[in-house]
Amino acid sequence: MIEYADVVCGLAWGDEAKGKITSQLASSGEYDYVCRWAGGNNAGHTVYVDGQKYKTHLIPSGIFYGIKSVIGPGCVVNVKSFFEEIEYLNKHGFNTSLVKISPRAHVVTEEHILRDKNNQYEKLGTTAKGIGPCYSDKSKRTGIRVQDFDDFKSYIWDEKLEGKVLCEGAQGFWLDLDYGNYPFVTSSTTLPYAACSLGFAPQKIRRVYGAAKIYDTRSGLDPEFPETLLDDPELTKIGMLGQEYGVTTGRRRKVNWLNLDKLIEAINISGTTDIVISKIDVLSEAGVFKFFYMNELYDFNSIVEMKRKLFMIIKSECQMIDKIYFSESPHKI
Ligand code: IMP
Ligand code: MG
Numbered sequence: 001m002i003e004y005a006d007v008v009c010g011l012a013w014g015d016e017a018k019g020k021i022t023s024q025l026a027s028s029g030e031y032d033y034v035c036r037w038a039g040g041n042n043a044g045h046t047v048y049v050d051g052q053k054y055k056t057h058l059i060p061s062g063i064f065y066g067i068k069s070v071i072g073p074g075c076v077v078n079v080k081s082f083f084e085e086i087e088y089l090n091k092h093g094f095n096t097s098l099v100k101i102s103p104r105a106h107v108v109t110e111e112h113i114l115r116d117k118n119n120q121y122e123k124l125g126t127t128a129k130g131i132g133p134c135y136s137d138k139s140k141r142t143g144i145r146v147q148d149f150d151d152f153k154s155y156i157w158d159e160k161l162e163g164k165v166l167c168e169g170a171q172g173f174w175l176d177l178d179y180g181n182y183p184f185v186t187s188s189t190t191l192p193y194a195a196c197s198l199g200f201a202p203q204k205i206r207r208v209y210g211a212a213k214i215y216d217t218r219s220g221l222d223p224e225f226p227e228t229l230l231d232d233p234e235l236t237k238i239g240m241l242g243q244e245y246g247v248t249t250g251r252r253r254k255v256n257w258l259n260l261d262k263l264i265e266a267i268n269i270s271g272t273t274d275i276v277i278s279k280i281d282v283l284s285e286a287g288v289f290k291f292f293y294m295n296e297l298y299d300f301n302s303i304v305e306m307k308r309k310l311f312m313i314i315k316s317e318c319q320m321i322d323k324i325y326f327s328e329s330p331h332k333i
Pocket of ligand 2: 014043044045046
């Protein structure tokens with residue numbers, strides 16, 4: 001029986017330091033499973049274990065803490081990159097026999113990657129990992145699944161979940177196929193309700209941990225994030241101090257002031273109960289404190305003043321919010 005499921009999700013456009021939250025929760029020893037419910041190796045999760053930095057793209061972060069780590073039926077799996085990740089984890093001494101893949105997850109083929117590179121990479125600024133074409137074959141019902149491959153035999157998940165489950169989101173709220181700025185979105189459901197595809201009822205969701213940053217960033221194309229943002233001196237400084245480069249693509253991310261209207265919407269629709277707003281140190285170092293709210297840009301004198309205002313607005317506009325945390329850059333913890 002499943003006792004409860006906690007979900008970690010991104011409240012922006014990915015890169016909100018979800019890995020840090022997942023790590024902290026997973027290291028508590030509370031959970032029996034850590035699971036991914038969507039996406040593939042378009043994601044890039046950075047995790048710090050005992051001061052050491054590790055990167056994964058597909059395998060859930062539970063693996064760093066000796067917890068069963070499940071790649072769910074809603075995920076897409078690149079065979080080569082999966083086995084490279086297994087090798088990387090083995091090399092660093094992690095127990096990869098705990099990695100499990102749903103037999104129903106779909107497989108990303110070389111042909112998907114080619115289609116992505118040729119048709120979508122430039123037009124949409126995708127990660128060129130074959131994600132969109134793989135999900136479109138899944139929807140067309142012409143895809144191939146993990147169960148059709150012999151390679152995965154020792155990793156096949158028996159589709160049982162028990163006890164306490166932690167679900168690790170990929171990408172973010174505004175990259176969701178339905179909610180994002182279509183077609184500048186990813187091809188999966190990034191919202192917490194989709195975690196139920198792992199095999200539990202919505203009522204089992206206990207807490208939703210929403211990850212956000214104190215400023216917005218966007219990797220990939222999006223008319224809401226014009227390229228001219230890259231020329232703004234204050235935003236450029238924030239991007240440099242915050243090391244805003246893609247884990248998966250190495251691309252420089254576009255930086256903008258936090259859009260609080262969008263954040264509030266994401267909190268309320270995702271059902272976030274605990275929000276972690278990170279990278280406070282970056283704004284402090286940059287010495288500029290601004291956010292958009294009700295379509296106006298507000299300017300504050302200090303990080304303390306900005307945090308106080310953020311806290312008050314989120315508390316008053318988000319009924320489901322229970323806890324609001326502010327934190328620093330992942331490498332500072
Ligand atoms: P795709 O998921 O590769 O098809 O890319 C679609 C859009 O989602 C592009 O704008 C990507 O930059 C963005 N995207 C996908 N995965 C991530 C991620 O993990 N972090 C940030 N952006 C992402
Ligand atoms: Mg990421």
